[in-house]
Amino acid sequence: xxxxxxxxxxxxxxxxxxxxxxxxxxxxxxxxxxxxxxxxxxxxxxxxxxxxxxxxxxxxxxxxxxxxxxxxxxxxxxxxxxxxxxxxxxxxxxxxxxxxxxxxxxxxxxxxxxxxxxxxxxxxxxxxxxxxxxxxxxxxxxxxxxxxxxxxxxxxxxxxxxxxxxxxxxxxxxxxxxxxxxxxxxxxxxxxxxxxxxxxxxxxxxxxxxxxxxxxxxxxxxxxxxxxxxxxxxxxxxxxxxxxxxxxxxxxxxxxxxxxxxxxxxxxxxxxxxxxxxxxxxxxxxxxxxxxxxxxxxxxxxxxxxxxxxxxxxxxxxxxxxxxxxxxxxxxxxxxxxxxxxxxxxxxxxxxxxxxxxxxxxxxxxxxxxxxxxxxxxxxxxxxxx
Amino acid sequence: xxxxxxxxxxxxxxxxxxxxxxxxxxxxxxxxxxxxxxxxxxxxxxxxxxxxxxxxxxxxxxxxxxxxxxxxxxxxxxxxxxxxxxxxxxxxxxxxxxxxxxxxxxxxxxxxxxxxxxxxxxxxxxxxxxxxxxxxxxxxxxxxxxxxxxxxxxxxxxxxxxxxxxxxxxxxxxxxxxxxxxxxxxxxxxxxxxxxxxxxxxxxxxxxxxxxxxxxxxxxxxxxxxxxxxxxxxxxxxxxxxxxxxxxxxxxxxxxxxxxxxxxxxxxxxxxxxxxxxxxxxxxxxxxxxxxxxxxxxxxxxxxxxxxxxxxxxxxxxxxxxxxxxxxxxxxxxxxxxxxxxxxxxxxxxxxxxxxxxxxxxxxxxxxxxxxxxxxxxxxxxxxxx
Numbered sequence: 001x002x003x004x005x006x007x008x009x010x011x012x013x014x015x016x017x018x019x020x021x022x023x024x025x026x027x028x029x030x031x032x033x034x035x036x037x038x039x040x041x042x043x044x045x046x047x048x049x050x051x052x053x054x055x056x057x058x059x060x061x062x063x064x065x066x067x068x069x070x071x072x073x074x075x076x077x078x079x080x081x082x083x084x085x086x087x088x089x090x091x092x093x094x095x096x097x098x099x100x101x102x103x104x105x106x107x108x109x110x111x112x113x114x115x116x117x118x119x120x121x122x123x124x125x126x127x128x129x130x131x132x133x134x135x136x137x138x139x140x141x142x143x144x145x146x147x148x149x150x151x152x153x154x155x156x157x158x159x160x161x162x163x164x165x166x167x168x169x170x171x172x173x174x175x176x177x178x179x180x181x182x183x184x185x186x187x188x189x190x191x192x193x194x195x196x197x198x199x200x201x202x203x204x205x206x207x208x209x210x211x212x213x214x215x216x217x218x219x220x221x222x223x224x225x226x227x228x229x230x231x232x233x234x235x236x237x238x239x240x241x242x243x244x245x246x247x248x249x250x251x252x253x254x255x256x257x258x259x260x261x262x263x264x265x266x267x268x269x270x271x272x273x274x275x276x277x278x279x280x281x282x283x284x285x286x287x288x289x290x291x292x293x294x295x296x297x298x299x300x301x302x303x304x305x306x307x308x309x310x311x312x313x314x315x316x317x318x319x320x321x322x323x324x325x326x327x328x329x330x331x332x333x334x335x336x337x338x339x340x341x342x343x344x345x346x347x348x349x350x351x352x353x354x355x356x357x358x359x360x361x362x363x364x365x366x367x368x369x370x371x372x373x374x375x376x377x378x379x380x381x382x383x384x385x386x
Numbered sequence: 387x388x389x390x391x392x393x394x395x396x397x398x399x400x401x402x403x404x405x406x407x408x409x410x411x412x413x414x415x416x417x418x419x420x421x422x423x424x425x426x427x428x429x430x431x432x433x434x435x436x437x438x439x440x441x442x443x444x445x446x447x448x449x450x451x452x453x454x455x456x457x458x459x460x461x462x463x464x465x466x467x468x469x470x471x472x473x474x475x476x477x478x479x480x481x482x483x484x485x486x487x488x489x490x491x492x493x494x495x496x497x498x499x500x501x502x503x504x505x506x507x508x509x510x511x512x513x514x515x516x517x518x519x520x521x522x523x524x525x526x527x528x529x530x531x532x533x534x535x536x537x538x539x540x541x542x543x544x545x546x547x548x549x550x551x552x553x554x555x556x557x558x559x560x561x562x563x564x565x566x567x568x569x570x571x572x573x574x575x576x577x578x579x580x581x582x583x584x585x586x587x588x589x590x591x592x593x594x595x596x597x598x599x600x601x602x603x604x605x606x607x608x609x610x611x612x613x614x615x616x617x618x619x620x621x622x623x624x625x626x627x628x629x630x631x632x633x634x635x636x637x638x639x640x641x642x643x644x645x646x647x648x649x650x651x652x653x654x655x656x657x658x659x660x661x662x663x664x665x666x667x668x669x670x671x672x673x674x675x676x677x678x679x680x681x682x683x684x685x686x687x688x689x690x691x692x693x694x695x696x697x698x699x700x701x702x703x704x705x706x707x708x709x710x711x712x713x714x715x716x717x718x719x720x721x722x723x724x725x726x727x728x729x730x731x732x733x734x735x736x737x738x739x740x741x742x743x744x745x746x747x748x749x750x751x752x753x754x755x756x757x758x759x760x761x762x763x764x765x766x767x768x769x770x771x772x
Binding site: 040041058059060062063075077078081085086087088090109111112113114115116117118119128129130133199204206311331333 | 444474497500505514515516578581590605606693694696697699704723
């Protein structure tokens with residue numbers, strides 16, 4: 001039994017339900033986490049009397065039996081002839097017939113459960129209501145196995161950051177522009193170098209931020225064109241490993257000499273990063289808001305505005321970090337209002353400063369919250385000038 | 387007004403509703419199609435008195451105003467302080483406050499609408515019920531612009547299939563295994579060759595089936611290990627073009643000599659493919675079921691069981707095809723119970739046969755249904771032995 005199933009059994013008990021039902025696309029991450037099954041199409045999960053039962057398309061049955069964590073796998077072909085995928089009316093009717101085979105009246109469902117299927121079940125005499133997000137709350141605390149996968153994804157990402165440093169170090173400067181292997185080093189080419197690296201490491205890199213100069217002042221700008229000397233080169237790299245888990249790491253480098261203000265932005269961001277980890281070293285029980293507030297304190301003391309003070313377009317523009325796992329961005333965020341962090345939460349810590357005239361700086365590692373502190377998955381020193 | 391909005395106004399009229407509400411993730415394709423807006427986070431669409439109104443997070447407002455098709459864009463900041471993204475309870479409350487500002491009691495929603503939000507709205511005195519899938523039904527008939535994009539995506543996919551043929555043709559056989567450029571030709575390496583090709587063609591290839599031998603007997607097996615001579619090599623290639631539209635094409639090849647039974651499976655599958663296109667040549671008005679039944683007739687006449695006869699694990703295991711567009715799999719499928727095909731429907735036609743001892747065979751093209759026939763986007767000959 002995984003921790004999501006455990007949460008479900010608890011909610012069935014406390015809410016006086018007979019069963020819990022989840023119907024989602026095979027691509028839905030909560031569905032994959034709950035069932036251990038990554039299907040091409042929508043399928044149904046039923047938790048009933050301590051057992052997990054899947055209802056899948058006939059063509060997925062063998063795969064579900066070999067890959068999923070379910071106790072029982074059933075096929076829609078037991079209820080209807082042919083293939084009902086993508087036919088929501090037929091699927092709703094099959095789900096109703098399927099649930100009817102058990103001794104079930106009161107059904108709890110996840111909050112995103114289809115209103116239409118709920119209507120069909122209600123018409124067929126069932127009582128259906130949504131319950132708290134039991135799967136997402138299980139996902140927040142990572143298991144040992146998940147921690148190993150996240151650490152592995154992050155170490156590969158760190159390898160890409162080492163490669164990035166080497167690439168910038170080895171490049172030459174001609175008229176203020178970076179050249180590598182005799183050709184201009186552009187953001188686009190840099191991303192392809194990273195993509196090739198990740199492919200060799202069982203990871204997929206869809207996008208990455210390689211933003212230089214004033215481009216980096218916008219935290220969402222992916223970057224384009226030739227990289228320049230004496231300007232910030234902001235790298236934010238977030239691949240998905242074959243295991244399903246994500247890496248996410250940022251560094252900012254300068255080839256040559258940064259301006260005095262850029263150096264000050266960098267030093268302040270590093271101070272903010274250290275301040276965040278100081279708070280995290282108190283371990284489980286500290287709140288995300290405390291971490292974020294400490295980062296804002298450091299920035300504001302140095303004279304930089306922060307998001308805490310309202311709508312701004314320069315300074316510290318975003319949250320201090322976010323949870324990460326099977327999705328790149330998971331709740332909770334490290335931001336105002338964020339609650340207590342528990343053991344096993346995996347989070348990015350990524351303070352940054354942005355000024356339109358000078359560009360942006362961001363330093364990002366991945367950490368796991370432990371009972372009495374935290375552990376940083378990264379080892380790479382926060383170099384700046386290359 | 388786009389055709390989805392047109393459908394919505396019709397359903398508001400015929401069902402006696404005051405408004406139509408859709409709340410979905412920004413990544414939801416129906417949501418993107420309906421609103422013309424691709425957001426990073428969930429947002430709300432309201433159709434009321436012939437106007438389309440969006441409710442988005444504060445950080446998305448400017449982007450929604452410049453990119454979406456909506457008449458009015460509003461921000462959640464009008465209703466609540468701070469950022470409510472990822473907080474479904476706060477979002478549901480904001481949606482209720484937002485709808486309360488209009489003269490609305492009876493609300494129609496899409497079938498996948500969150501049961502939880504429906505419960506919140508019901509508690510607040512609204513009447514909420516699901517209506518027919520108005521957006522998806524608009525998406526089924528592709529516009530001229532969409533047809534051009536799909537044809538383009540499929541022609542790039544055909545280019546990848548040509549490249550695949552050349553790669554298999556040029557490979558040598560050593561001890562029954564394929565070698566290309568002096569190294570073993572594995573499924574994994576083949577997929578990387580395809581990925582490189584698609585990257586150069588503005589497409590992303592996430593996965594592809596390159597399954598050899600008995601692996602190919604499971605229609606969903608992606609394939610692994612070295613490709614072998616005298617065995618089926620089943621290629622099913624489905625990239626997404628930068629335009630957002632998908633290609634999807636399958637061929638089966640043998641390097642060397644197929645077994646007698648494999649050759650018979652191939653010939654029968656090709657007969658079934660031709661039979662499907664014979665039915666499609668009647669054009670709009672023919673049903674998906676008629677196409678599928680004809681394919682099943684061909685297979686059954688040749689002695690192969692089909693999915694039409696019930697739960698099987700060998701023979702013709704899946705539907706004859708599926709619609710395709712902004713998603714790889716869209717309704718309708720070509721399968722038992724499938725209704726009339728209309729002008730502008732774009733479908734794959736992909737009969738296949740699978741036997742555990744011999745492997746699998748599949749032939750797949752993409753076609754558009756026209757008023758009096760169909761047009762095949764593909765031109766590649768159905769070669770088998772290479």
